[in-house]
Amino acid sequence: MVYWFWDKLITKTMLEIPEINNLDNATPEELGELIAELTAYRNRLEAETLAAAQKAKVSRQQVNAHLEPVLTKLDRTIAKLQDRYGALTAQ
Secondary structure, eight states, X not given: OHHHHXXXXXXXXXXXXXXXXXXXXXXXXXXXXXXXXXXXXHHHHHHHHHHHHHHTTOOHHHHHHHHHHHHHHHHHHHHHHHHHHHHHHHO
């Protein structure tokens, strides 16, 4: 039962991560805000998921198996945004 819950939670979370494809018209300020928001979301997701898992007595290894792909996707998205931000501010 607990495993089903974690699978659904992680799957739902993965669907909520936006794909960053077209940032041609984004300003550096908008990119900075988006980077800050996604970084805060990533940190909050990790902390809250681990806290909930601890309360539910789910092992950290089991949680990480589901959580790591989500965090990796967020990290890639944040890195893309940071690259774009760097390109805009270097001009």
